[in-house]
Amino acid sequence: MKLIVRLILLAGLLALGVWAWGFFFPTPQKIIEKRLVKLARLASFSSKDGNIKRLADTERISLLLARNIQVVVDLPGGRETMFDNREELLQALLAARPVVKDLVVQFTDIGVVVNQDRQNATALLTVKAKIGVEPDWVVEELRFTFKNTNDDWLITRLETVKPLR
Amino acid sequence: MAIGRRPKRTLVRLAVLIVASIVIFKFVLLPIRVTGISMEPTFHDGAVNFINRLAYVRGQPLRGDVVGIRFSPDANGAFHFLLLKRVVGLPGETISFVGGHVCVNGTPQEEPYLKLPSYWNVPEKTLGPEDYYFVGDNRTMPPNLHEHGIASRSQIVGRVLLKGKE
Numbered sequence: 001m002k003l004i005v006r007l008i009l010l011a012g013l014l015a016l017g018v019w020a021w022g023f024f025f026p027t028p029q030k031i032i033e034k035r036l037v038k039l040a041r042l043a044s045f046s047s048k049d050g051n052i053k054r055l056a057d058t059e060r061i062s063l064l065l066a067r068n069i070q071v072v073v074d075l076p077g078g079r080e081t082m083f084d085n086r087e088e089l090l091q092a093l094l095a096a097r098p099v100v101k102d103l104v105v106q107f108t109d110i111g112v113v114v115n116q117d118r119q120n121a122t123a124l125l126t127v128k129a130k131i132g133v134e135p136d137w138v139v140e141e142l143r144f145t146f147k148n149t150n151d152d153w154l155i156t157r158l159e160t161v162k163p164l165r
Numbered sequence: 166m167a168i169g170r171r172p173k174r175t176l177v178r179l180a181v182l183i184v185a186s187i188v189i190f191k192f193v194l195l196p197i198r199v200t201g202i203s204m205e206p207t208f209h210d211g212a213v214n215f216i217n218r219l220a221y222v223r224g225q226p227l228r229g230d231v232v233g234i235r236f237s238p239d240a241n242g243a244f245h246f247l248l249l250k251r252v253v254g255l256p257g258e259t260i261s262f263v264g265g266h267v268c269v270n271g272t273p274q275e276e277p278y279l280k281l282p283s284y285w286n287v288p289e290k291t292l293g294p295e296d297y298y299f300v301g302d303n304r305t306m307p308p309n310l311h312e313h314g315i316a317s318r319s320q321i322v323g324r325v326l327l328k329g330k331e
Contacts (some may be wrong), residue, residue, distance in 0.1 A: 111242045124237050126246055136200065139246050141236040163236045163248055164299055164314030 018052040029112040031085060032121055032146055032153050039064055039155075040107040040127075043093075045102040054097055062090055066154040074140065074160040104130040107142075121153065124161065193219055194326060197233065197247065203311060204249055204299030206280050207231070207329035216247065220324035226252050226297060228269075229278075231329075232301060233322040247322055248312060251278070254298025262287035265304055281305050289327075290315060297321070 022030065042057045042064075049057075071083040083089040090152040123144040128137050145157035169175045190196060195216040199208045208214065208231075216233040226232060233247035253267045253274070254260035261268045265283030266276060283304035292298060292315060300313035 035252055108245050109237065111237070113237055124242065125234050126244070128246075139200075139236070147316050161236075161238070162314070163234060163238070163320070164250075164312055164316050 028114045028118060028121060028148075028153065032112045032114075032123055033110050035064055035153060036107050036110055036123060036125065036144065040105045043103070043105040045097055045103055054094070058090055058094055061093070062086060064155055065089070066149070066156040069155055070157045070159075072157075073142070074162075084162045088148055102130075103132075119148045121148075176258045179217070193217070193325065195233070197249070197325075199249060203303050204231070204251075205303040206327070207278055207302045208249065210324075211331075212329070214329075215326040216323040217326045218323040221321065225320060226255075226318070226324070228252055228255060231325040232299070233325065234316055235322060238317075238320060245323075249301070249325065250299035250301055251299050252286075253300050254292055254294055254296075254315075256294050256296055258298075259289050259291045260298040261289040262304075262308070267298075267300065278302050279304070293317075295319070 018158045026034075039061065042061045045054060045057065065086045067086050069083070069086050069089060071081070071089055073081055075081050081092075082090065107125045108128060110123060112121060112123045114121040121145065125142055125144070127140050127142050129140075130137050141161040142161055143157075143159050143161050144155050146153045147156045195218055197214050199210060199212045199214065202210055203323065230252045232252060233248065235242075235244050235251055236246055236248065237244065253276075254269060259270050260287040261271075263273065264275055265285045266273050266279070268274065279302060281303055285304055285308050287308050290298070295318045296315045298313075298315055301311060304311060
């Protein structure tokens with residue numbers, strides 16, 4: 001019995017060690033996944049949010065984006081929207097909030113591939129969004145391109161991926 | 166408490182049932198809930214169905230099959246969402262829409278499942294050796310507002326199990 005207890009404790013310690021290693025020394029994939037989850041949370045907003053929260057969230061979003069980010073996305077209704085830099089995108093986000101009122105954004109099925117040079121990465125994910133009072137969720141596939149700039153993974157490109165071409 | 170005269174046997178049966186359910190509903194029959202109107206009236210918004218992941222283990226998708234298609238072109242990635250569409254074009258064919266009906270290599274096809282009016286005119290697309298053409302049964306909206314087009318064989322997850330109102 002003592003041996004079993006010791007083995008269980010050892011297994012527990014090993015598991016804790018693996019978890020701690022992953023926590024203090026995350027892989028680039030994990031870092032990028034966390035950033036994407038954070039982006040989805042910051043992109044979501046409610047009509048109950050105050051102006052200060054909206055501005056603060058927009059500022060936090062800007063820290064995840066490269067200055068020359070390129071965005072090519074399909075919005076609901078079949079409209080393609082493009083932005084050439086971070087400021088343009090952030091202005092559009094601020095302008096959209098009073099119009100849309102409520103937005104819930106969730107990223108699922110996140111798949112991250114880091115290049116061998118560990119300087120560039122691509123993430124494919126499915127975005128699920130509920131806009132305003134619409135009952136249905138909008139579902140799209142998105143591709144994010146990341147660049148490692150001074151140990152900071154910034155988004156340099158965002159585009160919609162059409163499942164059917 | 167009614168656990169039976171042989172509780173060990175009951176527990177073993179319960180364990181086998183749980184494992185079998187997990188295996189079947191994770192690897193064989195994928196439960197789905199239909200969202201949206203693109204497959205009306207064959208499949209209604211909110212309807213429950215299953216995707217048979219073993220449907221094409223030995224064969225290939227046929228024209229008219231209703232299948233689940235991954236959103237991501239990455240065939241190995243996890244997924245929570247699928248497109249539910251009908252196969253109308255097979256590898257190597259040229260697909261177009263004239264007056265709402267699909268044309269294969271220029272020849273209009275009989276589509277008994279097409280119950281709602283459609284007036285689509287979509288130019289020809291030629292399919293590669295691994296490509297299929299997919300479209301929904303509800304073509305009442307303009308083609309640019311309906312998700313339809315080409316995907317490769319590797320994006321097909323399986324065939325829908327319960328046939329709708331065809």
